[in-house]
Amino acid sequence: MTHVSQQTPVFLGTPPxxxxxxxxxxxxxLRANLxxxxxxxRAKRSRAVGELDQWPQLRAAGAAIKDDALLNLDRYLxxxxxxxxxxxxxxxxxxxxxxxxxxxxxVAKAHGAIDVVKVKSMATQEIGLNEALAEHGIAxxxxxxxxxxxxxxxxxxxxxxxxxxxxxxxxxxxxxxAAMGAAGRAAPEGLTDDPAALAEAARLHLRExxxxxxxxxxxxxxxxxxxxxxxxxxxxxxxxxxxxxxxVLISVVxxxxxxxxxxxxxxxFQTLPRSATGxxxxxxxxxxxxVTPGDGPQEMHVxxxxxxxxxxxxxxxxxxxxxxxxxxxxxxxCPVYERTGGHAYGSVYPGPIGAILNPLxxxxxxxxxxxxxxxxxxxxxxxxxxxxxLIDIPSVLVDLRSQVxxxxxxxxAMATSMRAVSWAMGGPRRWGFARALAAGGAxxxxxxxxSRVLGLMPGLAGAWLRGRNLPSPRGSSVRSWWKRRSRGxx
Amino acid sequence: xxxxVAVMVTCIxxxxxxxxxxxxxxxxxxxxxxxxxxxxxxxCGQPMINSGYMDQAVPVVRAFASxxxxxxxxxxxxASCAGSVRHQHSLVARRSEDPKLAxxxxxxSPRVYELSExxxxxxxxxxxxxxxxxxxxxxxxxxxxxxxxxxDRAARLLRAVRGIELVEPEGADQCCxxxxxxxxxxxxxxxxxxxxxxxxxxxxxxxxxxxxxNSCLMHIGGMLSRERDGMRVMHxxxxxxxxxxxx
Ligand code: SF4
Numbered sequence: 001m002t003h004v005s006q007q008t009p010v011f012l013g014t015p016p017x018x019x020x021x022x023x024x025x026x027x028x029x030l031r032a033n034l035x036x037x038x039x040x041x042r043a044k045r046s047r048a049v050g051e052l053d054q055w056p057q058l059r060a061a062g063a064a065i066k067d068d069a070l071l072n073l074d075r076y077l078x079x080x081x082x083x084x085x086x087x088x089x090x091x092x093x094x095x096x097x098x099x100x101x102x103x104x105x106x107v108a109k110a111h112g113a114i115d116v117v118k119v120k121s122m123a124t125q126e127i128g129l130n131e132a133l134a135e136h137g138i139a140x141x142x143x144x145x146x147x148x149x150x151x152x153x154x155x156x157x158x159x160x161x162x163x164x165x166x167x168x169x170x171x172x173x174x175x176x177x178a179a180m181g182a183a184g185r186a187a188p189e190g191l192t193d194d195p196a197a198l199a200e201a202a203r204l205h206l207r208e209x210x211x212x213x214x215x216x217x218x219x220x221x222x223x224x225x226x227x228x229x230x231x232x233x234x235x236x237x238x239x240x241x242x243x244x245x246x247x248v249l250i251s252v253v254x255x256x257x258x259x260x261x262x263x264x265x266x267x268x269f270q271t272l273p274r275s276a277t278g279x280x281x282x283x284x285x286x287x288x289x290x291v292t293p294g295d296g297p298q299e300m301h302v303x304x305x306x307x308x309x310x311x312x313x314x315x316x317x318x319x320x321x322x323x324x325x326x327x328x329x330x331x332x333x334c335p336v337y338e339r340t341g342g343h344a345y346g347s348v349y350p351g352p353i354g355a356i357l358n359p360l361x362x363x364x365x366x367x368x369x370x371x372x373x374x375x376x377x378x379x380x381x382x383x384x385x386x387x388x389x390l391i392d393i394p395s396v397l398v399d400l401r402s403q404v405x406x407x408x409x410x411x412x413a414m415a416t417s418m419r420a421v422s423w424a425m426g427g428p429r430r431w432g433f434a435r436a437l438a439a440g441g442a443x444x445x446x447x448x449x450x451s452r453v454l455g456l457m458p459g460l461a462g463a464w465l466r467g468r469n470l471p472s473p474r475g476s477s478v479r480s481w482w483k484r485r486s487r488g489x490x
Numbered sequence: 491x492x493x494x495v496a497v498m499v500t501c502i503x504x505x506x507x508x509x510x511x512x513x514x515x516x517x518x519x520x521x522x523x524x525x526x527x528x529x530x531x532x533x534c535g536q537p538m539i540n541s542g543y544m545d546q547a548v549p550v551v552r553a554f555a556s557x558x559x560x561x562x563x564x565x566x567x568x569a570s571c572a573g574s575v576r577h578q579h580s581l582v583a584r585r586s587e588d589p590k591l592a593x594x595x596x597x598x599s600p601r602v603y604e605l606s607e608x609x610x611x612x613x614x615x616x617x618x619x620x621x622x623x624x625x626x627x628x629x630x631x632x633x634x635x636x637x638x639x640x641x642d643r644a645a646r647l648l649r650a651v652r653g654i655e656l657v658e659p660e661g662a663d664q665c666c667x668x669x670x671x672x673x674x675x676x677x678x679x680x681x682x683x684x685x686x687x688x689x690x691x692x693x694x695x696x697x698x699x700x701x702x703x704n705s706c707l708m709h710i711g712g713m714l715s716r717e718r719d720g721m722r723v724m725h726x727x728x729x730x731x732x733x734x735x736x737x
Binding site: 017018021022025335336339340374375376377378379380381382384385395398399400401402403404405406414415418419421422423424425426427428431435438439442460463464466467468469470471473474475476477478479481482483485 | 499501503504505506507508509511512515527529530531532533535537538539540541542543544546547549550552553557577578581632633635636637663664665667668669670671672673674675676677678679680681682683684685708709711712713715716
């Protein structure tokens with residue numbers, strides 16, 4: 001089994017979720033930016049999804065295609081390698097982040113490249129490729145607008161699709177003015193925060209990079225086994241530039257991105273854009289099947305990345321997370337994500353999918369931070385309802401919680417109270433006693449107005465009372481009332 | 491009616507909201523249901539299951555199975571607990587490696603109904619004869635809406651109450667932030683979510699907040715009470731049991 005680091009390298013040092021969330025909640029600008037942005041995408045998505053009567057069938061079809069791919073992964077990956085190789089692509093296998101980064105660096109160095117242009121890619125974020133290349137003296141330039149904002153701002157991504165969702169346009173203007181010059185072409189004089197002006201500044205800045213780069217790095221949304229095709233869907237056209245202009249193209253592809261046949265794309269081309277940006281169709285869809293002489297990159301590499309995926313695949317309940325097509329719908333509908341933003345999850349995969357994927361890739365019990373993620377949810381079910389490939393995120397969360405508990409068998413406030421409650425509830429007599437105690441306690445706390453004082457105390461009761469009073473139970477217990485009532489007394 | 495029906499009070503109601511359990515008994519008795527409140531009942535086990543303490547859930551689920559054995563229908567005033575029995579008890583039984591418990595759970599699960607499901611689907615009743623002349627805000631709750639899909643049934647029952655002025659807060663599908671142990675383990679986020687829910691509820695200018703789950707109401711109501719807001723929180727069963735004169 002591969003051993004993987006517990007966190008994305010760039011996020012190292014993020015505290016467990018409740019603590020990181022507390023810091024995020026204190027940032028009012030962040031909360032305002034997020035509430036606006038997620039509300040807008042949510043509304044667009046539900047309009048786009050509502051248009052399709054066959055939405056439930058499309059979700060089921062997407063899940064079935066992915067399940068077939070995952071349950072026969074060995075076969076489809078072999079087929080993918082064969083069809084890619086026969087089309088002139090060099091296929092590499094990478095067990096973990098380190099191995100993948102080394103391969104990219106080796107290929108880039110072989111071409112004497114000191115910089116590479118990048119198509120937005122979660123896999124390369126996951127393995128910390130930019131940082132690894134920097135150690136080899138190679139600069140990796142992000143060309144997706146939001147990734148560019150994050151990179152120039154020396155920031156961390158906080159959303160899968162819109163990594164700079166936590167920034168508003170004034171902040172973006174300031175970042176461009178301050179940082180573009182050092183990275184290449186400077187921002188135009190007197191740049192305003194008008195969206196069109198910001199986009200034009202990015203266009204001019206990036207054009208230089210596209211025209212000079214010899215090597216491009218991409219991920220892939222899908223890798224089609226039968227035709228040996230890689231697919232990228234995007235909105236800005238920067239991907240198209242990276243995939244066609246440079247001489248060398250290196251694609252880092254998670255092994256779960258494989259789909260059996262070209263026809264399968266039909267389903268995902270309908271569900272992905274509607275779930276992701278609320279559009280019927282995404283503006284740019286690029287597909288390429290190997291090298292075409294005289295046209296586009298003449299040397300192509302595909303790195304098939306494991307990095308914990310076979311660990312996740314072995315998890316009976318959790319393996320459905322590998323169906324994920326990274327649409328971000330679950331983030332946009334999540335009430336927890338909406339309030340904390342993505343950084344609190346300590347990974348390039350935030351939100352509900354991050355809360356299951358990170359522990360599945362790393363393994364429960366690897367760190368307090370990873371173990372805190374399955375608890376970062378109220379189990380409200382909004383994510384499951386939105387997911388275009390039917391990932392039952394709440395059920396996976398609950399299962400992962402049990403794995404976290406099993407991996408950490410030690411004393412804790414929660415473990416002690418759960419054992420006590422379990423003992424009390426295992427038998428009616430014990431429960432009758434505990435019930436009376438709980439009711440009496442609540443009555444005392446609420447009648448003495450002790451709530452505020454107790455709220456300052458640590459522990460479970462203190463956490464409840466920090467912002468909420470307890471009810472004050474009125475009347476006799478149901479069971480004694482029922483006994484009297486069934487004897488004919490009222 | 492030949493059907494033998496048991497009321498599953500739930501632990502939260504038993505300890506903190508005894509009025510809800512009694513209201514369920516009143517509503518069902520008035521409709522002529524042959525009832526029992528098994529005194530051996532404790533809890534459905536959801537607090538342990540959702541916190542990851544599966545081994546600790548086993549004795550609780552075992553107690554559930556033995557308390558409710560032999561009844562034709564088990565009615566509970568909680569969408570969340572009904573959902574837990576339906577979707578989670580089989581997992582606990584599997585964990586116990588006890589085939590007898592697994593068989594008992596398999597037999598029991600389909601006979602568990604949330605109150606509004608039992609009234610509308612089994613008894614075919616929407617008007618239970620209640621009257622409650624107040625402005626009432628209805629909170630749908632996540633588990634009623636997304637786990638067992640009973641939220642519209644409760645709405646229909648409420649609309650049939652005489653004199654009621656039923657309103658829904660903005661963002662009805664948004665979670666209130668309770669989430670069981672989430673409320674204490676992630677108290678800051680829980681309270682932030684609850685604050686937004688409280689604002690939406692207050693904006694309705696209702697005098698009463700109703701839901702089919704007291705766990706959510708404990709959270710929202712606890713925040714309302716901390717703000718000294720006079721709004722009352724009531725369980726669906728209590729409104730269905732109300733017989734206030736309508737002028
Ligand atoms: S889990 Fe589902 S909703 Fe979330 S990003 Fe993946 S595919 Fe989209």
